[in-house]
Amino acid sequence: MSLRLASACVRFASILVPGDRRREWVEEWRGELAALEAERAEGGVGLPSAIGFSLGAIPHGFWMRTEGWTVDGVLQDLKYSARILRRAPGFTAVAVLTLALGIGANASIFSLVNGLVLRDPAGVVEPDQLVQIARSYEEAPRWDNFSWPAMESIALEERVFSGVAGFQDFTFVVGRGSETERISGELVTGNYFEVLGIQPHVGRLLHPADDLEPAAHSVVILSHSLWTTRYGSDPGIVGQTLAIGATPYRILGVAPPGFAGIQSVGTSPRLWVPAMQLAALSGRSPFDSWGSSWINVFGRLQEGVSFASAEAAMPIVSTRLRESNPVNDGMVVVLESGVGLDPEGRREARQISVILLLIVGLVLLITCSNVANLLLTRAAGRRTEVAVRAALGARRMRLIRQMVTESSLLAALATVLAIPLVYGAGRFLPALFPYAVSVSLEADVRVYGFLILTGIVAGFLFGIAPAWAISRRDLTGALREGSSTSGRGKTRLRDALVISQLGLSLGLVAGTALLGRSVRNATTAEPGFQPGGLVAGVISLEPTGRYNEAEGRALYRQLIQDAQRAPGVRAATIANQLPIAGGHSRGSVRRFGAPEDQRFEAEYVVIGPNYFETMGIPLVRGRALGGFDDEPESVVVINEALAALFWPGDEAVGQELEAQGVTWRVVGVVENVQMRSLRSPAQPAVYYPFAHVYGSQMALHLAGSAGVAPPLSLVRSLVAEADPELPVSQVYNLQNAMTASMGETRTIGFLVGAFAALALTLAVVGLYGLVSYGASQRVREIGIRIALGARHRSLVRLILGRAMLIASGGLALGVVISFGLGRVLESLLFGVAPSSLGTIAAAAAILMVAAGIAAWLPARRASRVDAAVSLRDA
Amino acid sequence: MARSLGITSLQILGAVRDGISYGLDIVARTRLPSGTVYPTLGRLKKSGLVKARWEDQRVAEREGRPRRRYYELTAEGEEALATGAARVTIIAADLQPNATGT
Numbered sequence: 014m015s016l017r018l019a020s021a022c023v024r025f026a027s028i029l030v031p032g033d034r035r036r037e038w039v040e041e042w043r044g045e046l047a048a049l050e051a052e053r054a055e056g057g058v059g060l061p062s063a064i065g066f067s068l069g070a071i072p073h074g075f076w077m078r079t080e081g082w083t084v085d086g087v088l089q090d091l092k093y094s095a096r097i098l099r100r101a102p103g104f105t106a107v108a109v110l111t112l113a114l115g116i117g118a119n120a121s122i123f124s125l126v127n128g129l130v131l132r133d134p135a136g137v138v139e140p141d142q143l144v145q146i147a148r149s150y151e152e153a154p155r156w157d158n159f160s161w162p163a164m165e166s167i168a169l170e171e172r173v174f175s176g177v178a179g180f181q182d183f184t185f186v187v188g189r190g191s192e193t194e195r196i197s198g199e200l201v202t203g204n205y206f207e208v209l210g211i212q213p214h215v216g217r218l219l220h221p222a223d224d225l226e227p228a229a230h231s232v233v234i235l236s237h238s239l240w241t242t243r244y245g246s247d248p249g250i251v252g253q254t255l256a257i258g259a260t261p262y263r264i265l266g267v268a269p270p271g272f273a274g275i276q277s278v279g280t281s282p283r284l285w286v287p288a289m290q291l292a293a294l295s296g297r298s299p300f301d302s303w304g305s306s307w308i309n310v311f312g313r314l315q316e317g318v319s320f321a322s323a324e325a326a327m328p329i330v331s332t333r334l335r336e337s338n339p340v341n342d343g344m345v346v347v348l349e350s351g352v353g354l355d356p357e358g359r360r361e362a363r364q365i366s367v368i369l370l371l372i373v374g375l376v377l378l379i380t381c382s383n384v385a386n387l388l389l390t391r392a393a394g395r396r397t398e399v400a401v402r403a404a405l406g407a408r409r410m411r412l413i414r415q416m417v418t419e420s421s422l423l424a425a426l427a428t429v430l431a432i433p434l435v436y437g438a439g440r441f442l443p444a445l446f447p448y449a450v451s452v453s454l455e456a457d458v459r460v461y462g463f464l465i466l467t468g469i470v471a472g473f474l475f476g477i478a479p480a481w482a483i484s485r486r487d488l489t490g491a492l493r494e495g496s497s498t499s500g501r502g503k504t505r506l507r508d509a510l511v512i513s514q515l516g517l518s519l520g521l522v523a524g525t526a527l528l529g530r531s532v533r534n535a536t537t538a539e540p541g542f543q544p545g546g547l548v549a550g551v552i553s554l555e556p557t558g559r560y561n562e563a564e565g566r567a568l569y570r571q572l573i574q575d576a577q578r579a580p581g582v583r584a585a586t587i588a589n590q591l592p593i594a595g596g597h598s599r600g601s602v603r604r605f606g607a608p609e610d611q612r613f614e615a616e617y618v619v620i621g622p623n624y625f626e627t628m629g630i631p632l633v634r635g636r637a638l639g640g641f642d643d644e645p646e647s648v649v650v651i652n653e654a655l656a657a658l659f660w661p662g663d664e665a666v667g668q669e670l671e672a673q674g675v676t677w678r679v680v681g682v683v684e685n686v687q688m689r690s691l692r693s694p695a696q697p698a699v700y701y702p703f704a705h706v707y708g709s710q711m712a713l714h715l716a717g718s719a720g721v722a723p724p725l726s727l728v729r730s731l732v733a734e735a736d737p738e739l740p741v742s743q744v745y746n747l748q749n750a751m752t753a754s755m756g757e758t759r760t761i762g763f764l765v766g767a768f769a770a771l772a773l774t775l776a777v778v779g780l781y782g783l784v785s786y787g788a789s790q791r792v793r794e795i796g797i798r799i800a801l802g803a804r805h806r807s808l809v810r811l812i813l814g815r816a817m818l819i820a821s822g823g824l825a826l827g828v829v830i831s832f833g834l835g836r837v838l839e840s841l842l843f844g845v846a847p848s849s850l851g852t853i854a855a856a857a858a859i860l861m862v863a864a865g866i867a868a869w870l871p872a873r874r875a876s877r878v879d880a881a882v883s884l885r886d887a
Numbered sequence: 888m889a890r891s892l893g894i895t896s897l898q899i900l901g902a903v904r905d906g907i908s909y910g911l912d913i914v915a916r917t918r919l920p921s922g923t924v925y926p927t928l929g930r931l932k933k934s935g936l937v938k939a940r941w942e943d944q945r946v947a948e949r950e951g952r953p954r955r956r957y958y959e960l961t962a963e964g965e966e967a968l969a970t971g972a973a974r975v976t977i978i979a980a981d982l983q984p985n986a987t988g989t
């Protein structure tokens with residue numbers, strides 16, 4: 014196997030070796046490879062080193078080629094190339110700009126991949142030793158966080174982990190009164206910074222001693238950016254206080270610049286507070302509860318413990334967890350190496366990266382073939398010059414070298430020009446990306462390395478065609494003929510280039526259309542509720558520190574009453590989560606009487622009165638839940654998915670289920686709602702009455718009359734009326750939120766659309782150039798035809814016919830590419846098939862119209878030639 | 888001698904002197920990448936420090952494999968290696984932390 018790969022490598026490298034020494038060179042390498050294979054058969058050499066060895070043939074071949082080159086010769090070539098390019102500023106500008114776009118687009122997308130997937134978080138020591146730890150279940154694999162006792166139990170495995178730490182995102186309400194500001198941060202265990210190996214920029218970071226008792230450690234660490242923006246980099250910051258909610262927190266220190274937690278996506282944390290403070294911040298104290306899973310866990314492996322052996326030790330940990338508490342039945346502890354993105358995030362990021370890299374790769378191919386085309390046109394015009402140089406004694410190899418130098422110079426100029434593009438993209442891309450990107454995307458060595466590599470590959474791609482064309486040309490013939498005519502066969506290469514350009518751009522146009530239709534479908538989708546006219550705002554009572562449960566209930570009741578009286582509002586309610594807009598939570602439920610291990614995690618929705626009416630969720634059977642005072646018993650409404658799961662074929666209304674240690678009677682069944690996203694199917698759900706389940710963080714929902722959404726400010730003004738100091742964190746228009754949930758599709762659709770427009774323009778210009786050139790080469794023929802009485806129309810048809818043949822070739826290629834790209838984009842599509850014939854046909858029509866115009870203009874011009882003039886001049 | 892040889896060239900010359908005559912074995916001995924070893928051998932051959940010979944065609948045919956090219960040191964190569972080695976020794980001594988520099 015390896016031998017075949019190795020000989021392929023040698024065969025490829027042999028192209029580089031000068032002809033007179035090639036046979037000898039190939040023979041030597043063949044001998045070496047045979048010896049290598051013999052050693053491999055004895056088990057002496059591993060496959061990687063064998064491949065590494067045979068790759069050496071490429072630099073060897075390159076050395077053979079350049080061996081005789083002198084610095085003077087190369088310099089002379091460079092000077093000559095620079096002069097040539099300066100003499101054709103229009104051509105140079107177009108070629109360099111086109112290439113810079115192609116190269117810059119590739120490097121920019123790479124910088125995104127680099128920042129999200131490849132780069133390690135700033136400031137973390139030996140990130141290779143870090144592992145993410147999560148719980149999964151044998152029967153339903155997933156990636157999920159832990160309860161506090163479970164984390165502590167995992168940390169006991171000291172032979173595997175030198176440290177286990179946890180964190181959870183938290184939005185802190187900072188400051189008082191009108192200066193209240195919401196700052197995203199993290200609740201972290203006391204050893205968080207130690208496990209990561211982060212060193213303080215100012216003061217000190219958290220220690221384990223800062224996280225021992227619930228609500229007993231009012232201390233905070235600032236991020237470097239918060240320290241600079243809010244405190245003007247005050248060096249005396251340590252010891253000052255920051256008001257979080259109603260409590261002053263003592264500032265211990267500042268994290269190093271660039272450190273923004275260990276997650277690549279999501280909002281960058283700007284402050285860190287000990288996890289035990291959750292008790293003070295939210296009133297919840299889940300530190301003894303096995304049932305409440307809320308903390309993300311990661312660990313650092315002991316010195317010398319490999320990832321595989323750590324994984325092998327996890328069954329012991331899983332068993333211990335299962336034995337500790339029945340809640341953990343069926344739980345398995347899973348690991349993922351490194352930090353940054355969890356496995357699901359990685360899969361998604363990888364998928365989007367592949368799509369984007371593929372698309373910019375296509376764009377680079379198009380730009381290269383475009384520049385190759387330009388060079389070929391010029392090469393045709395320079396045949397006399399080349400022939401003269403050949404006649405004066407320049408060897409063919411020397412001429413090719415000259416062409417290659419010219420291409421390299423163009424590529425180098427384009428690469429330099431691409432640098433500001435990449436730099437700008439580092440700032441611009443995060444805004445375009447569907448997620449909040451918390452890592453810096455600024456270009457680093459790796460991005461610039463990629464940029465240079467792309468430049469070299471591009472230079473090679475577009476430089477090889479003209480060099481090849483020159484080397485094959487009958488030079489003396491060219492000198493004799495002058496430059497007025499050219500055989501048809503010579504333009505075959507250019508035809509092929511234009512066909513490939515048209516094909517690639519058709520693929521991109523079709524891709525844009527598929528993504529565009531998906532976004533449009535999303536705006537009219539029916540996720541099980543009526544998003545039109547709905548607005549909602551999230552209210553958190555806890556940070557104010559002023560509401561107990563009774564006061565909270567009274568406030569929400571007041572809010573709903575006020576809202577229902579507000580103009581333009583059809584109905585109002587509260588709920589603990591918003592469909593699709595995020596914040597979904599799950600709770601464990603069990604059919605009453607079923608064994609303990611038959612628990613199921615269903616969507617957990619706490620609702621106020623009139624919820625289903627407000628949301629437009631149809632009731633299928635039974636009744637809806639009543640108001641604050643109308644539900645003395647523990648009753649719930651479930652959706653059809655849960656009814657089918659627990660009581661298949663049976664009437665669910667009247668049945669009982671058990672959750673949170675309470676037995677609930679089902680009084681109604683509603684239609685399924687897609688809570689998570691438009692692309693994920695509806696999950697089984699339980700709707701609990703707010704009358705029985707209190708939550709201090711609820712979202713006020715308003716449905717506008719006649720499907721018209723009330724203004725978002727109405728939510729804020731209603732809340733401000735009830736309590737002027739109560740913060741409303743997020744306000745949503747649910748219809749917009751749903752469209753926004755298709756953000757990836759839209760972002761990529763936007764990018765593909767922009768690239769498709771660029772590609773189509775380049776391809777059409779290429780076709781125009783090709784037809785004009787073809788016509789100009791046939792001026793004499795056309796003149797004769799006109800003189801012989803040919804009509805304009807038949808002449809136009811003559812020239813157009815060939816152009817349409819080329820366009821049809823592009824069309825055929827493009828259909829194949831469209832199908833392929835459709836498959837790649839499949840995961841981003843919504844409500845449209847990846848191989849949608851209608852879409853591809855529409856894209857093909859656009860391409861043919863554009864191609865038709867591009868070909869018709871020069872054809873018409875050529876047919877209007879004055880026969881006498883053309884015959885005299887030619 | 889035109890130019891003093893670099894460490895890579897000296898390593899390769901040393902290997903050839905020790906009777907390691909095939910490129911593959913030189914790569915194994917010196918742990919240099921093959922993309923360095925072969926061009927360096929070519930350069931050494933051009934400056935006359937090593938000779939390249941082909942192994943006997945009949946031997947290769949008997950063993951059913953392509954013939955191999957092997958390298959030998961020339962007299963100039965011996966001399967260059969000795970000079971180079973002496974120079975490296977002096978540099979190495981200079982680099983010792985307790986060197987007085989006198």
